[in-house]
Amino acid sequence: MPLVTPPTLVDEEGALTQECEDALVAIFKNYDLDKDGALSKAELDAFARDTNGDVFDEDTRAEISEFLDLDDKGQLTLKGFLQMYNLQTSSEPSETWKDLQKHGYDTKLKLVASRNEDNDDRSNPTAAPSRNSN
Template identity: 50%
Template sequence: MGKKINVFELIDEEDGYFSSKAEEALKEIFSRYDKDGDQCLSDDELDDFAIGCNGKPFDKASVSEIKECFDCFDERLTIKGFMEMYYMQTISEPAETWKDIEKHGYDRQCNLIKNKEENKKDEQEEKEEPKI
């Protein structure tokens, strides 16, 4: 029988890395933004990712820091670098990682419950509903 994932655990305590479900979710999120399928995020793809998470692109200083600190190939963030970036965020600010995961349609057990288009539609409908 498999180990039950605590909904608040993104990092597996036994191996000190992401739980398999968290890793799978993050890699799927990466693939949404890797439009050309080259296993790297270009500056434009990285901006799309930032907009998807925070509603605005990264500033130039943040992009430079990402490229300096995490694995890149030819000035593009690799999947390895993306996972490194999320690992650092998760160990210091797990709530931020949860926010990003949930924004991309996952629940607190890292199960995909909605795709991004359904999320946008729901957010738009929430804005249009009259306040009572």
């Protein structure tokens, strides 16, 4: 069986690839519950908890506020979210891969499971079984 090489997350110029950006935009939209184009403190906390197991510490929040794009309320915008991932991916692509996988993406950057699907299955014990036929 040939070894599968995952796609690169950044291009030659250091920008996020379109496939990577598409996945990150989808993740951002899942947490932007009020659909205002920015992550409030509560929305950012939910993202951080789901991604890293805990909310961002004060030092990380200060770095976000200082270096990334925020709206007029001090909330992280989609542009800032992508900036955050561009910085992380440029220095530690394996960390971005871990994050993408936690949010249901495979090594081809295809969504194979979402947290909502996982939650739906757990919260509905009478859900129809999957249709895996022999």
